[in-house]
Amino acid sequence: MLQSPMNKIYAYTHPPIFFDFAQSIERFFVEEIPLFPFANSGSNVILKIKKRDMSTFKLISVLANAANIAQREIGYAGLKDKNATAIQYISLPKIHEKELLKNLTTDKIEILEKFYSKFPIKIGQLKANRFSIVLHKVTPKAFEEIQKLTKQMLKEGIPNYFGYQRFGEDGKSFEQGQKIAHTNKKLKGAKEKLLVSAYQSHLFNQWLASRIALSHTLKANSPEKASKILNYPKPLVEALLQQPHFFKLFIGEHLQSLPNGKEYYCSDLQLCALEFAQGKVSLTGLLAGSKTKRAVSDARVLEEPFDDIHLSSLYGDRRYAWIWVEDLSFEYRKEKEHLTIDFTLPKGAYATTFLEEIAKRELIDEKRVVSRLG
Numbered sequence: 001m002l003q004s005p006m007n008k009i010y011a012y013t014h015p016p017i018f019f020d021f022a023q024s025i026e027r028f029f030v031e032e033i034p035l036f037p038f039a040n041s042g043s044n045v046i047l048k049i050k051k052r053d054m055s056t057f058k059l060i061s062v063l064a065n066a067a068n069i070a071q072r073e074i075g076y077a078g079l080k081d082k083n084a085t086a087i088q089y090i091s092l093p094k095i096h097e098k099e100l101l102k103n104l105t106t107d108k109i110e111i112l113e114k115f116y117s118k119f120p121i122k123i124g125q126l127k128a129n130r131f132s133i134v135l136h137k138v139t140p141k142a143f144e145e146i147q148k149l150t151k152q153m154l155k156e157g158i159p160n161y162f163g164y165q166r167f168g169e170d171g172k173s174f175e176q177g178q179k180i181a182h183t184n185k186k187l188k189g190a191k192e193k194l195l196v197s198a199y200q201s202h203l204f205n206q207w208l209a210s211r212i213a214l215s216h217t218l219k220a221n222s223p224e225k226a227s228k229i230l231n232y233p234k235p236l237v238e239a240l241l242q243q244p245h246f247f248k249l250f251i252g253e254h255l256q257s258l259p260n261g262k263e264y265y266c267s268d269l270q271l272c273a274l275e276f277a278q279g280k281v282s283l284t285g286l287l288a289g290s291k292t293k294r295a296v297s298d299a300r301v302l303e304e305p306f307d308d309i310h311l312s313s314l315y316g317d318r319r320y321a322w323i324w325v326e327d328l329s330f331e332y333r334k335e336k337e338h339l340t341i342d343f344t345l346p347k348g349a350y351a352t353t354f355l356e357e358i359a360k361r362e363l364i365d366e367k368r369v370v371s372r373l374g
Contacts, residue, residue: 007209008362009212012152018142020135021136023083027133031129032080032129038116043116046117047091047111047114048089048112050085051109057079062104063092067096067097077126097114126347130343131344135338150358153354154326156245157282157325159208160320160321161205163351166201197314200311201287204287207285215248244274255281286306288306288311292315
């Protein structure tokens with residue numbers, strides 16, 4: 001029986017901090033930061049687009065209809081929330097630019113800038129995302145607590161869970177994805193790929209929660225007691241406790257330098273742990289599938305229960321398990337108890353995961369469940 005994908009274990013041990021969160025076009029803003037500057041010549045037009053109340057898939061559909069081209073001719077780097085004001089970059093063949101601009105009439109889409117490039121935009125061709133989120137009912141005391149906590153988070157980082165948006169309106173799309181994945185048939189269309197991807201994400205989240213739980217066990221107990229609880233030799237427990245960071249690494253971790261740099265396996269645990277604590281590298285977690293690297297040695301033992309070697313309908317991947325927030329700033333309106341929090345996260349990271357670590361609760365809107373495809 002699969003557990004809920006949002007059965008998170010939080011890394012930080014502060015008391016829950018209350019605030020009101022709602023993901024809406026008025027209170028949730030996100031802007032893509034491109035991987036590299038665009039040239040101003042080439043056969044592809046790059047559009048910097050602001051969209052409101054529209055998923056990326058809907059955006060692509062509208063643009064394709066306006067330009068009278070197939071959706072596959074439109075390139076994009078990542079998926080952005082429907083219930084948000086989002087700025088993202090879209091590419092299409094330059095020869096269709098005039099027809100697109102002539103036929104594009106919806107007020108939900110605003111073209112901010114345009115560039116040209118020799119190459120279309122591809123999935124993942126993104127450096128980071130910049131967020132601006134307005135929280136309500138933030139008392140002065142809560143604001144002080146948020147400032148204190150996030151100062152620690154800037155230094156020590158946060159777990160890179162997939163957010164609730166990944167798992168559909170009922171939070172159970174991963175169950176459908178598991179069934180589809182085990183048919184071993186070729187996936188039909190974007191919907192089936194997203195469902196199987198949700199299953200990959202579920203396995204990753206469960207693995208990450210287990211690793212955080214393990215780290216908490218080590219932190220909260222004496223070496224003798226932790227050794228008994230975990231059934232680890234005491235020398236191993238003592239070696240793990242010597243690591244400077246709360247999240248403990250093991251021999252055989254698949255590591256990647258930050259940002260998006262060299263990949264390698266951890267063989268010198270002391271050195272790896274030091275570089276991790278300094279934010280130079282992060283361990284990666286498995287997105288189960290074909291043609292992907294697995295952890296080795298001790299780290300593989302911890303990873304294997306959350307692998308699915310029968311999942312071959314999608315390519316697998318590795319995902320940063322721990323990330324660092326950057327460019328954090330606040331604007332607090334005490335009279336209204338409104339807090340605007342601005343920050344940057346690496347591509348693929350969820351703003352709501354950062355906020356949930358602060359709140360110590362799931363931030364699904366209680367009035368409606370926010371759904372995003374991707």
